[in-house]
Amino acid sequence: MTPHLDAAGAARRILDARETEVGVASLLVLDGPNQGARRLVFADGHAEGAMDDAELASALDELGGRFLKGELSAGRRGRDAGTHQVEPPGSDSVPVYAEVYLPPVTLLIVGAGHLALPLTRMGRLLGYRVIVLDDRPDFARSERFPDAESVRLVDFQAPFAQVEIDRTTHVLLVTRGHQYDYECLRRLLLLDEPPEYVGMIGSRRRVRATFHQLREEGISVEDLERVRAPVGLDLGAETPEEIAVAVAAELVLFRRGGTGRPLIEVEGVARRFFGNKEEG
Amino acid sequence: MNTSEAIDTLQALVHATDGGEPVVLATVVRTRGSTPRKEGARMVVGREGILAGTVGGGCGEGQVLEAAGEVLADGRTRTVEVDLTEDLLTLSPAVCGGILEVRVERVDPS
Numbered sequence: 001m002t003p004h005l006d007a008a009g010a011a012r013r014i015l016d017a018r019e020t021e022v023g024v025a026s027l028l029v030l031d032g033p034n035q036g037a038r039r040l041v042f043a044d045g046h047a048e049g050a051m052d053d054a055e056l057a058s059a060l061d062e063l064g065g066r067f068l069k070g071e072l073s074a075g076r077r078g079r080d081a082g083t084h085q086v087e088p089p090g091s092d093s094v095p096v097y098a099e100v101y102l103p104p105v106t107l108l109i110v111g112a113g114h115l116a117l118p119l120t121r122m123g124r125l126l127g128y129r130v131i132v133l134d135d136r137p138d139f140a141r142s143e144r145f146p147d148a149e150s151v152r153l154v155d156f157q158a159p160f161a162q163v164e165i166d167r168t169t170h171v172l173l174v175t176r177g178h179q180y181d182y183e184c185l186r187r188l189l190l191l192d193e194p195p196e197y198v199g200m201i202g203s204r205r206r207v208r209a210t211f212h213q214l215r216e217e218g219i220s221v222e223d224l225e226r227v228r229a230p231v232g233l234d235l236g237a238e239t240p241e242e243i244a245v246a247v248a249a250e251l252v253l254f255r256r257g258g259t260g261r262p263l264i265e266v267e268g269v270a271r272r273f274f275g276n277k278e279e280g
Numbered sequence: 281m282n283t284s285e286a287i288d289t290l291q292a293l294v295h296a297t298d299g300g301e302p303v304v305l306a307t308v309v310r311t312r313g314s315t316p317r318k319e320g321a322r323m324v325v326g327r328e329g330i331l332a333g334t335v336g337g338g339c340g341e342g343q344v345l346e347a348a349g350e351v352l353a354d355g356r357t358r359t360v361e362v363d364l365t366e367d368l369l370t371l372s373p374a375v376c377g378g379i380l381e382v383r384v385e386r387v388d389p390s
Contacts, residue, residue: 007305007387008297011290018287030309030383036357074319081320083310097309097383099320101286125284 199231
């Protein structure tokens with residue numbers, strides 16, 4: 001049996017799990033005789049944090065397992081923290097506060113030009129593990145990207161040869177030319193499990209030209225519709241930094257599921273509460 | 281996915297307790313209504329003030345800091361209910377609306 005865990009001990013184990021890329025659910029009993037007891041449930045199946053009540057421990061292990069498998073969200077609207085009622089057999093239900101730590105999602109930025117610089121910084125801030133690829137030695141230098149986990153020099157004929165891509169990966173195509181976007185996008189769409197988020201920068205014309213080539217190759221319209229191109233929210237952004245904000249905003253929107261509209265329009269406080277009632 | 285703030289507060293907690301300092305961990309465990317931060321927001325408070333994180337800036341953070349001072353002194357975990365609805369029709373800078381339940385506990389060096 002592992003010893004009782006306090007907040008600092010749990011924090012240390014959560015950070016360790018992050019290093020080794022093992023998901024972990026952290027559970028804290030908020031009320032009842034076991035108030036303050038902590039349990040960590042790991043994605044490899046083991047649990048830590050001694051409990052005086054074995055029934056409660058197994059109820060917590062089951063709850064944590066469901067968070068880690070994605071069967072249940074810890075908080076509302078897909079948040080990674082929230083409070084749940086747990087009912088161990090034979091005792092009263094207790095409130096349990098849960099936090100879920102999954103290994104960081106990889107943000108793969110293809111193209112190491114001007115836009116990649118602010119994108120890498122913002123991606124890191126949002127919690128991504130950022131990997132940057134380019135085929136130009138002058139650009140694909142790790143000194144340019146202190147926030148990237150790795151910067152790799154690749155051949156755009158086989159850009160993903162040394163990169164692990166799975167369904168959870170988020171990919172941003174920001175290469176310097178439409179022929180490179182085309183090469184990279186084609187390979188992504190032909191994977192057995194294409195990434196759930198693929199964004200590509202570009203004007204309508206450039207996106208259209210890329211899509212046209214892909215259609216010629218037999219890629220379905222349905223597949224093309226899943227590509228977020230042109231990537232980013234419509235903010236009227238012009239500089240690389242502004243464009244990076246627009247792209248980062250879309251990544252948050254994808255994760256959290258907002259409307260993407262200005263809150264003033266969504267809430268309409270002045271109109272709703274102070275507008276002319278006769279007209280309204 | 282966890283933001284860099286969530287990781288920063290864990291590191292601050294480990295760092296402070298490794299250094300022999302007791303600190304206070306304040307965690308938003310429940311919310312109702314429209315609140316500036318949601319469940320999972322937290323901050324680490326030491327003798328000198330906030331070491332990392334936030335539970336909502338001006339909105340109610342003063343109340344949590346006051347409780348943190350008490351918990352640091354007596355070591356008794358408590359849950360602070362920060363009611364941001366009372367201020368709603370005033371011109372207070374802390375107008376947000378909603379209620380935050382913040383668990384405030386002392387974490388001692390091991």
